[in-house]
């Protein structure tokens with residue numbers, strides 16, 4: 001589950017952002033909406049412990065992020081947070097399989113090749129394991145990045161604009177898959193987007209509009 005309280009963030013040379021309190025149950029789905037620049041990526045980074053709040057607290061699956069040192073937070077994130085960024089950040093120097101192996105190093109765990117193969121196969125991209133990222137279609141690359149994000153069975157899965165460059169059919173498939181894998185991990189799912197199609201696909205999600213004012217709880 002995710003709980004935020006009194007969250008604010010000020011970029012050194014940027015705006016002060018204030019976020020409403022959020023409480024999302026384990027296994028819940030949150031749709032984070034708002035116009036460009038409203039703070040969606042910032043909120044995701046705060047919840048993932050990539051940014052430290054200027055004020056307020058974040059708790060994820062019972063872990064208060066403020067209680068962790070930076071090193072401990074990085075290790076915690078590698079094990080507990082699945083992050084599907086808008087730019088996938090797959091290394092072109094490495095095969096798909098080696099890209100996924102990096103997740104084990106970040107988590108301080110021995111590489112588990114069988115787990116990598118299992119997750120790639122589950123997401124329907126088992127056959128691309130030896131390719132370089134540039135040899136993948138956009139949809140395949142996204143599945144590979146999703147595979148990377150769920151290798152550790154994370155407690156929360158955060159997706160930043162997962163449908164941005166997809167046509168209607170691919171967008172619906174991508175959301176369906178996100179929901180399916182989050183459910184299989186028992187993870188809470190957060191989808192940040194300004195794509196109106198997502199609202200229909202995730203009809204039962206709790207909606208947090210960054211430019212509205214009511215409290216958010218589910």
Ligand SMILES: Nc1ncnc2c1ncn2[C@@H]1O[C@H](COP(=O)(O)OP(=O)(O)OP(=O)(O)O)[C@@H](O)[C@H]1O
Nearest residue numbers: 011013014015034035036037038039040041042043
């Ligand atoms: N590194 C930074 N330094 C200064 N200001 C920043 C920085 N990153 C973001 N901002 C500002 O903070 C605000 C929130 O940005 P953020 O990227 O979180 O919005 P967003 O809703 O994710 O936008 P988009 O939908 O365009 O990705 C914006 O006004 C942005 O210009």
